[in-house]
Amino acid sequence: MARCAGLFVIEKDSRGKWHPEIRLSIPLLRRRDWPWPQQVCGMHCHDPESIQQRILEHELIHYKLWMDREKDWGHSERFRQLARDVFGHQSITHGIGHEE
Numbered sequence: 001m002a003r004c005a006g007l008f009v010i011e012k013d014s015r016g017k018w019h020p021e022i023r024l025s026i027p028l029l030r031r032r033d034w035p036w037p038q039q040v041c042g043m044h045c046h047d048p049e050s051i052q053q054r055i056l057e058h059e060l061i062h063y064k065l066w067m068d069r070e071k072d073w074g075h076s077e078r079f080r081q082l083a084r085d086v087f088g089h090q091s092i093t094h095g096i097g098h099e100e
C-alpha cells in the first residue's frame, strides 16, 4: 500500500456551495530519507521536488475534470488519457512508492 501524498476533495459549505480542494501531505512530500528513486505516477523521482510535481499534476487532472463538469472526475478513461498525454504518467496513483 502506498502512502497517500495528495488528495482531491470537494466539500459543501454551510450555504450548500461546493468547493474543490487539493490536499497535500507536506510531511510526506518533504521527506528526503526515502530510498531513491521513488515511483510516483509510474515515473521515477529522484528528489522531493519532482515527487511534489507529479502528485500535483495528478490532482490537477481531477480538478480539471471537475471544472469541466465531467460526471466522473475520478480515474476515468479521460483522466488516464490526460495523465498519459499531458504529463507522461505511466500509472494512476495518489501515493509514493508502489501501489497495488
Ligand SMILES: [Zn+2]
Binding pocket: 058, 062, 075, 093, 094
Ligand atoms: Zn487520483
